[in-house]
Amino acid sequence: MLNQIFLANSVYAFFLYTLRFTDKIDTTLFMLGPSAIFGDVPNKLPLFVRDPKELPVVANVIRQQAYLLLNGRKVPVYGNVETVFSDFFVRNFDFYPFTDGLRDYVTFPEQLKEDRFKRFYTVRYPGGLDINHDKLEYMDINALWQAKTEAERTRITAIFGVTPDQRTVLTHKKVLLITQPLSEDKIMTQADKIMLYRAILSEYDPREVVIKAHPREQTDYKTVFPDIETLPKTVPAELLGLLTPELNRVATFFSTAAFNMLTPNKIDMFSRDFAKLKYYTPDHAPRVTAEGTFKSIASFDHEAVYKEYAFNWKRIPDPNHYFYTD
Secondary structure: OOOEEEEEOOOOHHHHHHHOOHHHHEEEEEEOOOOOOOOOOEEEEEEEOOOOHHHHHHHHHHHHHHHHEEEOOOEEEEEOOOOOHHHHHHHHHOEEEEOOOHHHHHHHHOOOOOOOOOOOEEOOOOOOOOOOOOOOOOOOOHHHHHHHOOHHHHHHHOOOOOOHHHHHOOOOOOEEEEEEOOOOOOOHHHHHHHHHHHHHHOOOHHEEEEEEOOOOOOOOOOOOOOOEEEOOOOOOHHHHHHOOOOOEEEEOOHHHHHOOOOOHEEEEEEOOHHHEOOOOOOOOOOOOOOOOOOOOOOOHHHHHOOOOOOOEEEEOOOOOOOOOOO
């Protein structure tokens, strides 16, 4: 019998739920958006709308299916507050939010006052709001993982597409590269993105590296970097942190997924001097303006957001002066 709903389009929240409520996986109706629908769980409904005009019709179908599958019972609903169709469940069910990153801290002070939200599940981030509340549970990812049986760990890793052989390979990797949908989000071209990550990878021994792609990326990193171990983009970076006991370095452009992996001084953040990067603008305007000056994405300045963190700040290796304006 299905006794609860999990509603999300976040791989991270999906992972946190399976980690926190492993014993409920088989009795949960998973309502998952495109970024998480890959999950190998026994009961799920896809949340996906190609045309916004179809949203009301699809919403009614989803509600009717949920009603039938749950025999009309109003079971607890866990997941992301702001996702497709969540408003209906927030208004009509007891809702237990799983937060999806550092930015969600800013929503806690007001949401904690609302009776409709019964309990929040999140992870404490350095530099985040230090809030203590009866309705707020901070999850310790490592402690939860260590408390799992081997069968439970196998179950969780299988949901996210990690095979036993891959788990064995991961135990010997020391560097994790977390990539991002830079071309998919039109921050730069596919060719520029590959050049960027090729430059970053030049800093490490390829035998020690594993690449973790962002869930929304379309780039086939296994083809681009055939000599480097590459895992499916469906695998949460936080899960990889649990599967790589020898990991001593995380490299990324500016991903918040790195925050939970290692201490900040072991995270190589390659966004030093972000405003000086010579990349395409979001509309893929030419690299050089008519006046001969470089366009940049200075407004996309994540270094300012992360300035309170003691990361190992690094510039992208740039011997040919391709990436930076100086």
